[in-house]
Every structure is written in C-alpha cells, then in structure tokens.
Amino acid sequence: MKIDEAKEKRELIRRYRNLLQKAAPLLKEGDVKIIKKAFLFAVDAHKDMRRKSGEPFVYHPVAVATIATEEIGLGTTSIVAALLHDVVEDTDYTIEDISERFGEKVAQIVEGLTKISENSARGESIQAENFRKMLLTISEDIRVVLIKISDRLHNMRTLESMPKDKRLKIKSETEYIYAPLAHRLGLYNIKSELEDLSLKYSDRKTYDEIVHKLIESEPARVKFTQTFTEPIIRELNGLGVPYRIKSRTKSIRSIYNKMRKQDVPFEEVFDLFAIRIIFDSPMTEEKAMCWQVYSVVTDYYRPNVSRLRDWVSMPKANGYESLHTTVMGPEGHWVEVQIRSERMDDVAEKGYAAHWKYKEQGKVHQRKAHEQGIEGWISAVREMLENDKESAIEFMDDFRSNLFSKEVFVFTPKGDLKVFPKGVTVLDFAFDIHTEVGAKCLGAKINGKLVPLNHELKNGNQVEILTSNKSKINEGWLQYVKTSKARSKIKSYLKEDKKRTAALGREIVQRKLKQLHLPMNDTTLKQLREFFDIRTDLDLFFKIGEGKIDHTEIKKFNEQHNENEKIRSEKLVPEDAKEFKKRIRKIRQDGDELVIGEDMDxxxxxxxxxxxxIYGDDIFGFITINSGIKIHRTNCPNAVSMMANYGYRIIKARWANQQDEEFEIKLKLEGTDRVGLVNDVTRVISMQMKVNIRSISIDTESSIFKGVIGVSVMTTEVVDELIQNLMNIEGMVRVTRID
Structure with a gap:
C-alpha cells in the first residue's frame, strides 16, 4: 500500500495544533516554543517508525501529550516529557541527550517512563520489574505515573491493531495495575474507560451486549432525567447561584460487575445512572451550598438515609469531595444524586493534578483528612519502596492490595484523625504509629474497651495501642494486616529468622539434587517451586528447612521431571512465547497459533x-514450567494476574474448525418452585436438546428453587441455546453458566 506522505504530514500538523489548543489555558509565555522544540525532536527521532496500525509512530506521543494536558490537566514540562517518552527506549538517543536539550527535570521523567531492558531485569517477571521501576518515581515526581497512565489509555484506545496475544497481555496489565492506579489518583473517567476497554478485549460478546442495551435504553433515561430534574431546576433557579445538571451513566465495566455480583441481567440493574448537580460558589460557601442543594432535592424526593455519603466533610483519600444521596424518584426508581462545586468536580474529573493545581493556588482545604489522604498515600508508597527487599511480583501484590480499598476514619487518643483502607486492624494502626509500637503490640483499647490486635477498626473508633516487651512477631500476623506498610515491616522482621532456616533448607535441597544427578540452577529451582506451588526460592528453602516439605518429596518431583523430559522429547514444550512461535511455524505452515483439536500430537x-x-470460548495459551501449555478462557478469573506478570508466556490459541470432543460445564438455575418443574428441566436438556446430564442438585426453600446441573456439550452455541430453552420453562427466573 502506497503511503501518502503529504496527507500524513497535514494530519500530524492538525494533531499538533489540537495539542496546543487543549494546552492553551495552562501555558505561560515561552512555553509554545519549548513544546515545538520537543515536537520537532520527536518527529525526527521517530521519522522511520510506524505503529502496528500502519500510521506514523509519532502520532502516539502527540496523542499521549494531548491526553496528559486535556484529560489530566498537566502542564508544559509534562507535555514535553510525553512527546519524548519513547525516544530513549525506541531510538539511539540517550537520557543524557534529553537532559542536554530539555533539562534535567524532563530527562528524569523520561527516565522513569523508559522500560527496563530484558537483559538487565533482576527477577523472573520483566513486567513486574517495570511496574516497580515506574512506581519508584512516585516519591520523586508523580508526573511519571500520570504520563504513563496517559500512554496506557492511548494504547488501549488503539489496541485493535495489535495481535491477539499482545492485546490480552496489554489489557491484563491495564486491569491489574493501571486502572487501580488511575482510581487511586482520582482519575475516575480514565479509570472507567480503562476498565471498559479491558472488558472489551476479554469478553467482547458481553461488552457489545451492554453497549447495545445502553444505546437502546438511552431515550427512556433521557425522558426520566427530564421528569426527575424538572421540579429541582425550578427551585435551584430561585437560589441565584450558577449551576448545571448532568446525567452520568454507570460505566460498562461497573454494569458488568453488578450483573455478575448480583447475578442479574442488564434489565435488573436499577442504578444505571446518577444525576450530578454542580454549582459555582466561593470556596468558603461550598459546604453550606451542598447541604442547601440536598435540601432542595429531598423536598421533592424521599431519601434513603442509609445511602447518604458525606465526602465533603470527610474527603476520600484521593482528594474526592462530593455529597451523595439516593432518593426515590418517579415510577418507584431509586436515583443517586451527586452534589458538588465546580472545584470539587474538577478534582473528581482530573484527580491528583487538579488537587495539586488548587493547592498551589491556596484553594485547597487544609483539613487533615484531605492532606493526609493524597500526601499520606505517597509517603506510604515512598516508605514501602525504601523497604523493598521482596521479589517484584510480591511487591506488586502488596502494592495492589491498597489501591482499590474503601476508607475508614479513626482517631488517636489525642483526637488526631487517621485514614486507612477499609478492613484494617489494630495491628495496622500500631505499625502506622511506629515500627516498634507495631512489633510490641498486644492489643488496644477502642472507645475504652479492650480488643485483640486482629480487631477490625470501624469509622469513628478512638484507638489506644497497648504494648508489651513479651509480644513477638509471628507469621500469623500477616493474616491480620491490610496495609502494605504493616506487611512490609512484619516481613522484614520475619525474614531474618527465615533466612537462617532457609540456609539449612538450601543445604538439604543441594544434597538431594546431587543424589538425583540434577543440577542446582535457576531452571531446576523454578521447576521445584512450581511443583510445590511456592513463589520464591527463599520460601522453598524455608519450608524444606522447617520440615513442612519432607525432603523425600523431592524424589517425587524428580519422577515428574523425568516424565516431563520424556514429553519434551516427544512434544513441543516451549520456555516462552517467542520460542513457541518459532517452533510451531515449523510444525504448522499456516501461522503461529496453537490450534486446539489438531496439535495434540x-x-x-x-x-x-x-x-x-469449551469450544467457542475465546481462549489463550499459558506456558507453565512443569505442566506444558494450559488453555484458559480470556475472561478466566486468573487470566489478569497471569498475563500482567508473565506476558512472555502468553501464546495465541484457537479452536480447530471441527471439534468432536465433549466438555462438561455447570449451569446454575433459579426460579419459583412448582410440581413437575424438575421433570420439565430434564425433558428440555435430555429430550429436546439431546444433551447428556452428568450431575444434578436442586434445593427448594419457601417455594424458591435453586439448582446446579452438570451437562456435556460440544460448543458455546449449544450452551446458549440450552440456556434460552431452559428460560422458556414456566417459573424459571435465571439460568447462568458457572465458571
């Protein structure tokens, strides 16, 4: 295909001008000149590069810079860094070249955005290592993470052109870390879009169904919104304060999660949208105005008092401020109403960047909850990174555990407010005060009452920690804590004892492997870890040294190892996806995919x-260390973690066109009980559909029946048809496939 260079140049100039237009409100004198210099440098650096879609590569950094300024609100330094973010990674230019031309600050941000090369990774997961490297910059310059989120958003928006295995890897990384990070930094719109796009590439069928139903039901939502807001608008007009009302539809992923969690179809998800009332008032009057608007709404619609959320008096840890109430609207529908000022809305839309802008202007409340929220979180990340002695994957698990948490507000004996993730215990509180307090924690007094160290804290608790020199940290404490700070401190204490026991275990392993004529190298230790389902070498040696794994079990490992070697000599068992692609092309002349049903030999x-x-599901292959290739559904509950941490083991897979194999699946049935219902169910499955029933279990309580039926099927089309026919049975309310 011939490239129209003149057309591409015009398009690039159009995109660059659009960037300047979006950035205009944030620019100072001389900024345009700096941005132009970076733009021209990026154009030259990437001049011979193209994206998978075929378009010029430089479109990507321009798009990332536009997202960073338009959707997050970042300024000139960030725009320049975004334009240059791939230069060091993808061209011959160095960080020194960037520093020389654009200054040390830009170079530092670009350095944070540059991935680690595979050769220099210190652990087994290059992806986890890159996550850790990026997060190290949070304590130095949080703009690195904000630009990285912009980069990931543009990659997700243009993911269609990538091969399937790359799409799955990228969408899983997004779901695993980038969407939670966006949420934690208050970037709700970006977080929602990242989650929606992740769903699009893991369960396209469900995604398309929800999109279709949202479009289909939009006229009814618009009409309902007009009816609902009519009396509120009359009252607000009388207040004499500028305001606007908008309707916000719940994200596709949120609807999907609700359907799964509550096991209901789209039509039964009632809170599909919220009404947002945004007013403009001086900052000193914001709180009073929120309650005045609340009074207007509740004059017309009865509120559900249990659903009142006051994040104006007590902002969320990421800076979010708003007053939420759920009221009974027309036609018996519950409606969520969100009330906030223009400043609050700006922070809600653009998160940390907007919070920082208002803070610099002196327009942020100096409430301890607010300041401790965002700044406190960054301090906790900094401390966690300073104590980072774990593998990259362990580090990521600990880091992620706090990203999506709801919050609980508690007080010290002196009345100081502290904000923690929901679910924290007395022990978390103790380690937050000081490491030594945590190490000696015996329990606490909450509102004067004695409680144990694993007691979960609730909103409003006043906590006084009790300590004793006799208290000793043990492994069980890890089960009691929620925060990464407490976990890392406990692990540090335990690790010293563990190392001594592990040294003994290492000697046992070395001796046993020598007897079995096996080398003690990285490959053998990896295989041992997978055989015993253990994540690190230290844990493996510790469990053997402690006697939790008998050394005779290593003999069983050797027997399986020999069996695997036999399989390796007969069949393809690759180390990674690159090796698989090379070798499968020699076996199959028509591509680099694993074809299920044809390649078993x-x-x-x-x-x-x-x-x-089962046949018809979207699938991928995952290369294990000991068990060959495992075939998973793309929406498998374990897929996100596997692909996010081990993308180099992901391979493309598809079903053969002809499939004679039967697969067992389970269906969950719910409905109203009646005489002959079970007979109707078995008749539809066995007689009408000619499907073999493998197991059946049905319970009835208060005229409601629930059942699980195992059946043998050949394709997803049979499953869909079977579910439809079962739904036609009188009294049947819901039929769903169980993972």
Whole structure:
C-alpha cells in the first residue's frame, strides 16, 4: 500500500495544533516554543517508525501529550516529557541527550517512563520489574505515573491493531495495575474507560451486549432525567447561584460487575445512572451550598438515609469531595444524586493534578483528612519502596492490595484523625504509629474497651495501642494486616529468622539434587517451586528447612521431571512465547497459533480447570514450567494476574474448525418452585436438546428453587441455546453458566 506522505504530514500538523489548543489555558509565555522544540525532536527521532496500525509512530506521543494536558490537566514540562517518552527506549538517543536539550527535570521523567531492558531485569517477571521501576518515581515526581497512565489509555484506545496475544497481555496489565492506579489518583473517567476497554478485549460478546442495551435504553433515561430534574431546576433557579445538571451513566465495566455480583441481567440493574448537580460558589460557601442543594432535592424526593455519603466533610483519600444521596424518584426508581462545586468536580474529573493545581493556588482545604489522604498515600508508597527487599511480583501484590480499598476514619487518643483502607486492624494502626509500637503490640483499647490486635477498626473508633516487651512477631500476623506498610515491616522482621532456616533448607535441597544427578540452577529451582506451588526460592528453602516439605518429596518431583523430559522429547514444550512461535511455524505452515483439536500430537497442552474452556470460548495459551501449555478462557478469573506478570508466556490459541470432543460445564438455575418443574428441566436438556446430564442438585426453600446441573456439550452455541430453552420453562427466573 502506497503511503501518502503529504496527507500524513497535514494530519500530524492538525494533531499538533489540537495539542496546543487543549494546552492553551495552562501555558505561560515561552512555553509554545519549548513544546515545538520537543515536537520537532520527536518527529525526527521517530521519522522511520510506524505503529502496528500502519500510521506514523509519532502520532502516539502527540496523542499521549494531548491526553496528559486535556484529560489530566498537566502542564508544559509534562507535555514535553510525553512527546519524548519513547525516544530513549525506541531510538539511539540517550537520557543524557534529553537532559542536554530539555533539562534535567524532563530527562528524569523520561527516565522513569523508559522500560527496563530484558537483559538487565533482576527477577523472573520483566513486567513486574517495570511496574516497580515506574512506581519508584512516585516519591520523586508523580508526573511519571500520570504520563504513563496517559500512554496506557492511548494504547488501549488503539489496541485493535495489535495481535491477539499482545492485546490480552496489554489489557491484563491495564486491569491489574493501571486502572487501580488511575482510581487511586482520582482519575475516575480514565479509570472507567480503562476498565471498559479491558472488558472489551476479554469478553467482547458481553461488552457489545451492554453497549447495545445502553444505546437502546438511552431515550427512556433521557425522558426520566427530564421528569426527575424538572421540579429541582425550578427551585435551584430561585437560589441565584450558577449551576448545571448532568446525567452520568454507570460505566460498562461497573454494569458488568453488578450483573455478575448480583447475578442479574442488564434489565435488573436499577442504578444505571446518577444525576450530578454542580454549582459555582466561593470556596468558603461550598459546604453550606451542598447541604442547601440536598435540601432542595429531598423536598421533592424521599431519601434513603442509609445511602447518604458525606465526602465533603470527610474527603476520600484521593482528594474526592462530593455529597451523595439516593432518593426515590418517579415510577418507584431509586436515583443517586451527586452534589458538588465546580472545584470539587474538577478534582473528581482530573484527580491528583487538579488537587495539586488548587493547592498551589491556596484553594485547597487544609483539613487533615484531605492532606493526609493524597500526601499520606505517597509517603506510604515512598516508605514501602525504601523497604523493598521482596521479589517484584510480591511487591506488586502488596502494592495492589491498597489501591482499590474503601476508607475508614479513626482517631488517636489525642483526637488526631487517621485514614486507612477499609478492613484494617489494630495491628495496622500500631505499625502506622511506629515500627516498634507495631512489633510490641498486644492489643488496644477502642472507645475504652479492650480488643485483640486482629480487631477490625470501624469509622469513628478512638484507638489506644497497648504494648508489651513479651509480644513477638509471628507469621500469623500477616493474616491480620491490610496495609502494605504493616506487611512490609512484619516481613522484614520475619525474614531474618527465615533466612537462617532457609540456609539449612538450601543445604538439604543441594544434597538431594546431587543424589538425583540434577543440577542446582535457576531452571531446576523454578521447576521445584512450581511443583510445590511456592513463589520464591527463599520460601522453598524455608519450608524444606522447617520440615513442612519432607525432603523425600523431592524424589517425587524428580519422577515428574523425568516424565516431563520424556514429553519434551516427544512434544513441543516451549520456555516462552517467542520460542513457541518459532517452533510451531515449523510444525504448522499456516501461522503461529496453537490450534486446539489438531496439535495434540505435536504440542503438550491441556485445558485449565480454573475456567473450563469449551469450544467457542475465546481462549489463550499459558506456558507453565512443569505442566506444558494450559488453555484458559480470556475472561478466566486468573487470566489478569497471569498475563500482567508473565506476558512472555502468553501464546495465541484457537479452536480447530471441527471439534468432536465433549466438555462438561455447570449451569446454575433459579426460579419459583412448582410440581413437575424438575421433570420439565430434564425433558428440555435430555429430550429436546439431546444433551447428556452428568450431575444434578436442586434445593427448594419457601417455594424458591435453586439448582446446579452438570451437562456435556460440544460448543458455546449449544450452551446458549440450552440456556434460552431452559428460560422458556414456566417459573424459571435465571439460568447462568458457572465458571
């Protein structure tokens, strides 16, 4: 295909001008000149590069810079860094070149955005190492993370052109870390879009169904909104304060989560949208105005008092401020109403960047909850990174555990407010005060009452920690804590004892492997870890040294190892995706995919039990260390973590066109009980559909029946048809496939 260079140049200039237009409100004198210099440098650096879609690569950094300024609100330094963010990684220019031309600050941000090369990664997961490297910059310059989120958003928006295995890897990283990070930094719109796009590439069918139903139901929502807001508008007009009202539809992923969690169809998700009332008033009058608007709304609609959320008096840890209430609207529908000022809305839309802008202007409340929220979180991340002695994957698990948490507000004996993730215990509180207080924690007094160290804190608790020199940290404490700070401190204490025991375990392993004529190298230790389902070498040696794993079990490992070697000599069992692609092309002349149903003689693979894929499901292959290739559904509950941490083990897979194999699946049935219902169910399955029933379990309580039926099917089309026919039975309310 011939490239129209003149057309591409015009398009690039259009995109660059759009960037300047979006950035205009944030620019000072001389900024345009700096941005132009960075733009021209990026154009030259990437001049011979193209994206998978075929368009010039430089479109990407321009798009990232536009997202960073338009959707997050970042200024000139960030725009320049965004334009240059791939230069060091993808061209021959160095960080020194960037520093020389654009200054040390821009170079520092670009350095934070540059991925680690595979050769210099210190652990087994290059992706987890890159996450850690990026997060190290949070304590130095949070703009690195904000630009990285912009970069990821543009990659997700243009993911269609990537091969399937790359799409799955990128969407899983997004779901695993970038969406939670966006949420934690208050970027709700970006977080929602990242989650929606992740769903699009893991369960396209469900995604398209929800999109279609949202479009279909939009006229009814618009009409309902007009009816609901009519009396409120009359009253607000009389207040003499500028305001605007908008309707916000729940994100596709949120609707999907609700359907799954509550096990209901789209039509039964009632809170599909919220009404947002945004007013403009001086900052000193914001709180009073929120309650005045609340009074107007509740004059017309009865509120559900249990659903009142006051994040104006007590902002969320990421700076979010708003007053939420749920009221009974027309036609018996509950409606969520969100009330906030223009400043609050700006912070809610653009998160940390907007919070920082208002703070610099002196327009942020100096409430301890607010300041402790965002600044406190960054301090906790800094401390966690300083104590980082774990593997990258362990680090990521600890880090993620706090990203999506709801909050609880508690007080010290002196009345100081502290904000923690919901679910924290007395022990978390103790370690937050000081490491030594945590190490000696015996329990606490909450509102004067004695409680144990694993007691969960509730909103409004006043906590006084009790200590004793006899108290000793043990492994069980890790089960009691929620915060990464407490976990890392406990792990540090335990690790010293652990190392001594692990040294003994290492000697045992070394001796046993020598007897079995096996080398003690990284490959053997990886295989041992997977055999015993253990994540690190230290844990492996510790459990053997402690006697939790008998050294005779290593003999069983050797027997399986020999069996695997036999399979390796007969069938393809690759180390990673690159090796698989090279070798499968020699076996199959028509591509680099694993074809389920045709390649069994040449490739060692099996279907994963965690998600039980059947013919017609979207699937991918995951290369294990000991068990060959496992085939998973793309929406498998374990897929996100596997692909986010081990993308280099992901391979493309598809079903053969002809499939004679039967797969067992389970269906969950719910409905109203009546005489002959079970007979009707079995008749539809066995007689009408000619499907074999493998198991059946039905319970009835208060005229409601619930059942689980196991059936053998050949394709997803049969499953869909079976569910439809079962739904036609009188009294049947819901039929769903169980993962």
């Amino acid at each position: 040449n490739v060692h693979y099996s279907l994963a039990q965690c998600c039980n894929p």
